[in-house]
Amino acid sequence: MDAALIERLTREMEAQFARPGEPAGFPKFHDISVDRYITDEFYELERKHLWSKVWVMAGRAEDVPNPGDYFTFGDLKVPIVVVRGNDMKVRAFYNTCQHRGAPVVRDKVGCANQLRCQYHGWVYSIDNGNLVSIPDERDFIDFCREDKSLSAISCDVWQGWVFVNQDPNAASLQEWFGVPFAQMEELAGEELRAVGPRSMTIPCNWKVTAEAFFEVYHFKFIHDRGGWSALDNRGATMGLFPNGCSRMVTPFSKKAVEMRGMKDWSDFQKFSDPRFIDIPSVNNLIRSTSTAFSLFPNLIAPVASYGYPFLMFWPIDKKTTRLDWVHYAPKNWEGDELPPHWQQRMDEFDHIMDEDKRNMAPMQESLESPAMKGIVVNYQERRIWNFHEQVDRMIGIENIPEHMRVQQLLAPYIERE
Ligand code: FES
Numbered sequence: 001m002d003a004a005l006i007e008r009l010t011r012e013m014e015a016q017f018a019r020p021g022e023p024a025g026f027p028k029f030h031d032i033s034v035d036r037y038i039t040d041e042f043y044e045l046e047r048k049h050l051w052s053k054v055w056v057m058a059g060r061a062e063d064v065p066n067p068g069d070y071f072t073f074g075d076l077k078v079p080i081v082v083v084r085g086n087d088m089k090v091r092a093f094y095n096t097c098q099h100r101g102a103p104v105v106r107d108k109v110g111c112a113n114q115l116r117c118q119y120h121g122w123v124y125s126i127d128n129g130n131l132v133s134i135p136d137e138r139d140f141i142d143f144c145r146e147d148k149s150l151s152a153i154s155c156d157v158w159q160g161w162v163f164v165n166q167d168p169n170a171a172s173l174q175e176w177f178g179v180p181f182a183q184m185e186e187l188a189g190e191e192l193r194a195v196g197p198r199s200m201t202i203p204c205n206w207k208v209t210a211e212a213f214f215e216v217y218h219f220k221f222i223h224d225r226g227g228w229s230a231l232d233n234r235g236a237t238m239g240l241f242p243n244g245c246s247r248m249v250t251p252f253s254k255k256a257v258e259m260r261g262m263k264d265w266s267d268f269q270k271f272s273d274p275r276f277i278d279i280p281s282v283n284n285l286i287r288s289t290s291t292a293f294s295l296f297p298n299l300i301a302p303v304a305s306y307g308y309p310f311l312m313f314w315p316i317d318k319k320t321t322r323l324d325w326v327h328y329a330p331k332n333w334e335g336d337e338l339p340p341h342w343q344q345r346m347d348e349f350d351h352i353m354d355e356d357k358r359n360m361a362p363m364q365e366s367l368e369s370p371a372m373k374g375i376v377v378n379y380q381e382r383r384i385w386n387f388h389e390q391v392d393r394m395i396g397i398e399n400i401p402e403h404m405r406v407q408q409l410l411a412p413y414i415e416r417e
């Protein structure tokens with residue numbers, strides 16, 4: 001974030017505190033159809049058109065440090081293998097042998113000079129997926145090896161994070177996430193290491209889980225700390241980015257401001273806890289607010305100067321979601337055991353996640369109840385709307401039954417830098 005952006009965000013938060021209602025001319029949102037959360041039809045539309053075309057985070061480049069290192073990835077519900085080539089480039093292929101469809105590699109992680117299918121030994125190149133050799137080739141009549149390469153899928157690395165996309169015509173990773181990536185650059189992801197992965201399965205649609213992280217309207221109620229809240233949602237400013245991505249910056253509450261010895265919420269300071277290793281490039285606005293980015297469709301990053309989590313939502317079926325989160329930290333300890341300050345930090349975060357989770361299963365039940373007429377989204381929840389607009393654009397608006405669509409309203413409010 002440059003100085004101009006920090007200044008603009010500060011002015012925006014001021015304006016949010018001061019506004020008597022929503023800004024003049026801001027569109028009214030209609031209720032969102034519950035059928036987007038509960039029907040097989042919408043779930044199948046998402047599977048077919050959305051999950052097959054989005055960039056999702058599959059792992060970290062340091063998990064495949066050397067040529068031939070690979071890991072498998074199944075969260076898109078298709079078997080994928082990510083492998084580093086001899087040229088050090090990280091690539092992804094469908095982990096599907098072109099002989100009779102066995103998984104080429106079965107281990108979650110491994111290292112191999114070539115990818116040899118464990119079933120009958122067909123051998124593929126780690127550099128391009130080409131079929132290099134097959135046992136008993138004489139038994140295949142008119143066989144053309146060139147036709148039987150492993151299918152490659154789009155794969156790119158940003159700041160150490162490996163992203164994959166099944167769509168061969170997808171925009172590049174940089175193009176797709178250009179605006180949030182530029183603002184997240186200073187978070188120095190490349191130098192961080194994954195710590196303390198967590199996972200929970202929640203009986204609700206994946207969008208219910210995602211939406212809990214798009215607003216802070218709920219914050220003082222759900223995350224109350226015995227009569228006080230750490231954040232003041234009335235000052236929160238929402239940045240709506242292209243492709244359904246967004247950013248939220250929320251000022252500290254009066255009490256949190258006092259506790260930190262700030263003059264007011266905009267007295268951004270270079271706080272750093274001496275127990276943690278600091279990421280020095282992180283600006284003071286991030287240090288003195290709650291700032292989070294979302295990368296469409298399923299990644300949320302509430303960022304901080306000592307490390308931060310990535311949260312990801314993976315639909316298991318229309319009413320079951322796996323919510324994974326993992327922290328990235330400037331790590332200076334050996335092994336998996338966490339130092340006490342990180343353990344404490346993670347326990348606190350887990351507690352917040354539990355608070356958020358508590359509503360999700362009962363909400364799904366309500367969405368399926370005749371009592372629920374439609375989802376109401378207000379002005380400060382507009383990141384939710386931005387997200388849903390992108391869901392529809394991915395599916396193709398014409399493919400969605402009219403009553404399930406959300407109106408495309410927010411184009412004039414999208415920040416392109
Ligand atoms: S299925 Fe892979 S070699 Fe036969």
Ligand SMILES: [Fe+2]
Pocket residue numbers: 212218219222223356
């Ligand atoms: Fe929350």
